[in-house]
Amino acid sequence: MKVLKLVLVIFTSLLLNNISLAKDPSELINGIVNEASLVLKSSDPVESKIIKLNDIAERSVDISGIGMYALGKHKKTMSEDEKTKYKKLFRSYFLKSFSSRLVDYTDPKINVISQKKINEKYTIVNSILEATSKRPKVKIDWRIYTKNPEKPLIRDLIVEGLSLARTQKEEFNSVIQNNDGDLNALFKVLEEFLIK
Amino acid sequence: MKKLFSILVIVLFGQFQILNAIAGSDGEVEISSKKNNNQLEVKDCFESINRGIFSLNQGLDKVIFKPLAKGYRKLPQPIRSGTSNVISNLGNVVTIPNNILQGQMKDAGMNSLRLMINSTLGIAGIFDVASYYGLEKRDKEDYGQTLGTWGVSEGCYFVLPVLGPTTVRDSIGSLANVLGGDAWYNVTVANDTQYFKESDYYLTRILSGVDFRAKNLESFDSLENTSIDLYASIRSLYLQDRQRKINNLDESTETMNDDDWEEID
Numbered sequence: 298m299k300v301l302k303l304v305l306v307i308f309t310s311l312l313l314n315n316i317s318l319a320k321d322p323s324e325l326i327n328g329i330v331n332e333a334s335l336v337l338k339s340s341d342p343v344e345s346k347i348i349k350l351n352d353i354a355e356r357s358v359d360i361s362g363i364g365m366y367a368l369g370k371h372k373k374t375m376s377e378d379e380k381t382k383y384k385k386l387f388r389s390y391f392l393k394s395f396s397s398r399l400v401d402y403t404d405p406k407i408n409v410i411s412q413k414k415i416n417e418k419y420t421i422v423n424s425i426l427e428a429t430s431k432r433p434k435v436k437i438d439w440r441i442y443t444k445n446p447e448k449p450l451i452r453d454l455i456v457e458g459l460s461l462a463r464t465q466k467e468e469f470n471s472v473i474q475n476n477d478g479d480l481n482a483l484f485k486v487l488e489e490f491l492i493k
Numbered sequence: 494m495k496k497l498f499s500i501l502v503i504v505l506f507g508q509f510q511i512l513n514a515i516a517g518s519d520g521e522v523e524i525s526s527k528k529n530n531n532q533l534e535v536k537d538c539f540e541s542i543n544r545g546i547f548s549l550n551q552g553l554d555k556v557i558f559k560p561l562a563k564g565y566r567k568l569p570q571p572i573r574s575g576t577s578n579v580i581s582n583l584g585n586v587v588t589i590p591n592n593i594l595q596g597q598m599k600d601a602g603m604n605s606l607r608l609m610i611n612s613t614l615g616i617a618g619i620f621d622v623a624s625y626y627g628l629e630k631r632d633k634e635d636y637g638q639t640l641g642t643w644g645v646s647e648g649c650y651f652v653l654p655v656l657g658p659t660t661v662r663d664s665i666g667s668l669a670n671v672l673g674g675d676a677w678y679n680v681t682v683a684n685d686t687q688y689f690k691e692s693d694y695y696l697t698r699i700l701s702g703v704d705f706r707a708k709n710l711e712s713f714d715s716l717e718n719t720s721i722d723l724y725a726s727i728r729s730l731y732l733q734d735r736q737r738k739i740n741n742l743d744e745s746t747e748t749m750n751d752d753d754w755e756e757i758d
Contacts, residue, residue, distance in 0.1 A: 394719035398719055432711065458742065
C-alpha cells in the first residue's frame with residue numbers, strides 16, 4: 298500500500314512538473330507584448346529600444362525557421378556554405394526590419410482573445426491591436442511553433458488574414474526568379490538593405 | 494472623354510476598396526494563391542511592364558494621394574468617422590446584390606436593414622445607428638468576389654495605370670458596377686435623376702480612396718521601408734487578400750496550408 302502511495306506521489310509530481318514546464322502559447326504572446334510595450338513607451342533612446350526589441354525577438358521568434366520557409370523551393374538547391382551565409386544575412390535582415398517596424402509605435406495595445414491548437418506542432422493565437430484615433434483596430438494572429446512545448450516560438454504573423462511569412466517568401470522568390478535563379482542576387486539585395 | 498474619365502475614377506477607387514490591407518522578368522512569374530487548400534498559380538503577365546506602371550503609380554501616390562490622405566488625417570475625428578460611415582453605408586448597395594448572388598441570404602437581409610436604418614435614422618449614413626441596435630457591420634462583397642465564389646479563376650495578375658493591382662477577374666467585376674450593378678452609380682451617373690448629380694458619385698469615390706489611404710498611412714510606410722521588393726510584396730498581399738475574401742474566411746487556421754512549413758521541421 299505504501300509503495301502504491303509512493304508511486305502515486307512520484308507520478309503526480311512528475312505530471313505536475315511536466316505541466317509546469319510547458320508554456321502556454323497565449324502566455325508567450327502576452328509576455329512579449331507586455332515586454333515590448335514597456336520598451337516602446339520608455340524614454341530610452343531609439344538605439345537602446347532597438348537593442349531591447351531585438352533581444353525579445355531572438356528569444357521568442359524562430360528566425361532561422363522563418364528564414365528557411367522564406368526561401369521556399371530554393372532551399373533545396375543550396376550548398377552548406379550558402380545556407381550558412383543566408384542564415385546569418387536573414388537573421389540581421391529580420392531583426393532590422395522587425396525593430397524598424399515596431400519602433401514607430403509608442404504604446405501598441407494588443408489583447409490576446411483566444412487560441413486554437415491546429416496540431417501538435419502549431420497553435421494559432423488570436424489577438425487584436427486596439428484602434429487609435431489614426432487607424433481602426435487590426436486583427437493579428439500568431440502562428441506558434443509548439444514542437445518543443447517548453448519553448449514555443451513565433452513563426453508567422455497573420456495581419457487581417459495576410460501572412461507576413463508568405464509575403465516574405467513570395468518577395469524572396471521574386472528576387473531570385475528575376476535573376477535567373479541566382480541566390481547571390483538575394484544575398485546582394487539583403488546586404489544592400491542592411492547597409493541602408 | 495468625360496465618360497472615359499468617369500470610368501477611370503470608378504475603377505480606380507473600386508481598386509482602392511478592393512485592396513484594403515495594408516500588400517521582374519517579362520512574362521510569367523507565378524505567385525501562389527490558395528483555394529480550398531490547394532495551391533493555385535496566378536500568372537503575372539507582362540511583369541516588366543507591370544513594374545513600370547507600378548513605379549508610375551508610386552509616384553502619383555507620393556504627389557497626390559499621400560498628401561491628400563495626410564491632410565484628411567488632420568480633420569477632426571467625428572468628421573472622419575462620419576465620412577467613413579457614409580462611404581461604408583453606400584457600399585451596401587453593391588454588397589447586398591453580391592450577398593444574394595453568393596447565396597448569403599442572412600447577410601443580404603442584415604445589410605439591407607443596416608442600409609435602411611443608417612440611411613434614415615443615421616442621417617444619410619453619417620451615424621452607424623444599426624450597430625447600436627446590434628446589427629453588426631458585415632464584410633463587403635463585390636462582383637469580383639462573386640465571380641471567384643462561382644469558380645472563375647483570377648486570370649492574369651496585372652497593374653493598371655493609376656488604378657493599381659488587379660486580375661482579369663477583378664477588372665471584370667469592377668466593370669459590372671458601371672454596367673448597372675451599382676445602384677449608387679445608377680442614380681447619380683447612369684440616370685438623370687433630379688435628386689443627385691454625377692459629381693456626388695465621384696466625390697464619394699474619391700473620399701473612399703482618401704479615407705482608405707489615410708487609415709493605412711503607417712502600414713504603407715512600414716511596408717515601403719522594410720521591403721526588398723515592394724512590387725512583389727504588394728502583389729502577394731493583394732492576391733492573399735482577394736483569396737481570403739472570396740473564401741469568406743475569418744479564421745486564420747482556415748486560410749493555412751501547413752505543407753510549406755512541414756518541409757522545414
